[in-house]
Amino acid sequence: MRMKWTFLAAILTMIALLAGCEPLMVLDPKGPQAETTANVIWISIATMAIVVIAVFALMAYVVFKYRASKQSEDYEPPHIEGNHIVESIIVGIPVIIIIFLSIVTVKSNYAVEATPKGYEDQKPLVVYASSSDWKWHFSYPEENIETVNYLYIPTDRALEFRLYSYGPITSFWIPQLGGQKYAMSDMVTTLHLAAEVPGEYMGRNANFSGKGFAENIFHVEAMPEADFDKWVADVKATAEPLTEEKFNELLEPGHLGQLTFSGTHLEFLPPPEGHHHGSSHSDEDEHDSDDAQGAHDEHSNH
Template identity: 70%
Template sequence: MRIKMKLMYLTIVCTIATVLAGCEPLLVLDPKGPQAKTQADDIMLSIWLMSAIVIVVLAILIFVLIKYRASNQSEDYEPPHIEGSPLVEAICIGIPIIIVIFLSIVSVESNYKVEATPAGYEDQEPIVIYASSSNWKWHFSYPEQDIETVNYLYIPANRAIEFKLYSYGPITSFWIPQLGGQKYAMSDMVTTLHLAADAEGEFMGRNANFSGAGFAENTFEVTSMSQADFDEWVDEVHETADPLTDEKFEELLEPGHLGRSTYTGTHLEFSPAPEHDHGSTDSEVEEPKQEDHTDHESGKQTNHDNH
């Protein structure tokens, strides 16, 4: 029985170790940007620390089970009555407290990191992209470039990106695992997600929050490219794409799945984002810019100011 159990845990530990360290890296543990890197580091740190705890508990358990099993003891052994010892219990409280304090410090530090302009890009002006979801699509509006795409996202590599997230409908969650963790997009406020890609390449992006029948296929493709390629793409869009009209946008919002499409102009002009002074995730540098958007684009909101 004990051997079976040992074997079982050995198998678990081996499986985890092989897969984590193994041939094909898992998306989350294969970061391509500073935010995802911070998160992957936290994850690996906690995995090692937590493995140590599991092993200690397991070791104590196996030891007491072997040593104090009834078949290992004389017939007339009568277990003693032990109330508990303050010293032992203090240790049992003390060590977990130390671990929790340590992890809290790491966690708080990372919180502030992932909620600010990515490390190494602080001196840049971030590019602002509005990412809004509708059943079951993603709309990406580039106000500075004055273009809009559906279901695909082109970004310049080595540049801070500030995503402004909101939803036409159910709560969704904007997630590009290799660039960083997710954040909700909701219908009555705008949330901000700071990301950056350290490398050029193609990444998977999706809505991670269940949003109804078409949820599984609610994905988008992310391509990170050099600034020059990005500028070239913007110019090309301005030359070739149709302008996005109010009617066309209404059509796009209809529930369903669509392929990729590209437009000049953004829907922000006629269907502005639900921005108001939520302001929880913006770093100080970006504050004036944020207000700027609010002034120009927030026509819809009247009753949200008092949240």
Template identity: 50%
Template sequence: MMSAAFLLSGCETNLVVLEPQGPVAQSIADLINWSIMWMLLVVVVVFGLFGYIVWKYRERPENMDYEPPEEHGSTVLEIIWTAIPILIVIALTIPTVKTLYALEEVPKGFENHEPLVIHVTSADWKWIFSYPEQDIETINYVNIPEDRPIDFRLTSAGTMQSFWVPALGGQKYTMNKMETQMYLVADNPGSYFGRNTNFNGRGYTGMEFEVLAQTHQEFDEWVNEVRDTAPKLTEDEYEELLKPTHLGRLTFSNTHLEWVNHADANSKSYTNPELYEYHGYQGRTFEEEDNYKNDSEADEHDHQHDEHEEHDEHEEHGGDHSGH
């Protein structure tokens, strides 16, 4: 998990995992730095010895006919170069295991803080965030209060995805009819990028979301605003949202947990396999710069886009859909 996160961070303009914005990400960054230190030590020693041996025992005019004496080996040297790698592996294993177990608990220093529970449901290709305590739901963005542990309950409505916010922590998989758990804390208010890192179709590259850490006052104001202004989500609308499409940001004043919890082993799967061969892309993630609630402008954009797709379908005469 750590190595994958480190490598994938190379896709960003900077190494986000080495600029942690929370205690969970800090522990991962410390583990990465610890591993890099040992790897650099091995590289320096190995290449140093390689250069020294090549130079010292190179062929020269004065030793052209040199024949080395027969060697029977050295027990001491054999023990040394066998013990050193074992000690290095132990030095890497102990902090790795300790860190991995610590990541499954509320971060140290926040044990007395009540976590905010947010259910995360992945669907092709969007992220659905449900706040059961606040009775609100968002799509493709999630607002959280700073300096408070967030208890993310991860699941999937269909295919498997990977939930990752590199500035705040590592990645975890979301799987249908299963639930994984992740604790994250943001040290300061700010906007943090999140995405799906698991290939599950051609739309996965656009499966992104924003984590907006707010002050406690700003978060409470946002919750009250959503309750007062956001529309209600119906079961039919929710099932339509789960189809394999890209969406912008949406906000609702209730949650889909009223009808289905995809982590339940007996829940229905919403894979819609008949739609995967030919499909279009409806909307774009983060269409509005600061769109934290549904508004008429976003609805008008979606309506225009739907008309455009309907026009394309008529032109195709029922053939292959080329998408956008």
């Protein structure tokens, strides 16, 4: 009896503690891509819960119905070769579950790789997000500004992040806006996101990249378009220009706070020219890339 009350008290304590926890960030989406991911997670949890409940219910039924105390002392179970109906059920149901989850997963993968639904006809805000040991550099080519370890974005606008790395492979991840995607040194990967709720969010490197990995995080703030435009104007008016010498200092291994510059490092150190994975670049984007490379070549010749 004492063990029973101890067990009950432990269960109630766990429930009380869990009730005070904040919701998991991946299950608290603030954008369409993150909502798609959260929906897939909930569908998977519900499917697994149905399987677990059904299995335990059948186990309890079998244990109770065929318990030894119910049978006579001379009872001998019948010899059964097999049951085609039972075998079809225990094989068929897992196959159906796998097919269902596969369809859901494939459809969601295509959805999160594309421009967010409802933003297809809108020009996205392009941000080059590059990582180094152990910091993040965000370049806004159209706005001609650059930040370190923090990211300001407008709400209700498509976002196109072009990811690459100046060091080991990293993984760009803002849990409440979408899934993670790798940033590598020899290619550019593209991640499409959108924020529909103003607020502050956490972003980080989700791929282990050395001793400074734990602090390889960045701050994200989503705001209305008018506030974003005002911030851009303030940066252009007050921030120091980013020089090649200064950027080379930033690439040195170590941790930094939040920094802001006018101009971007794309002017003198363009991104890799390798395969653009997941990109939906237009011809105009390719032309801009060629111009950036041409400027870099001219700078090198000088």
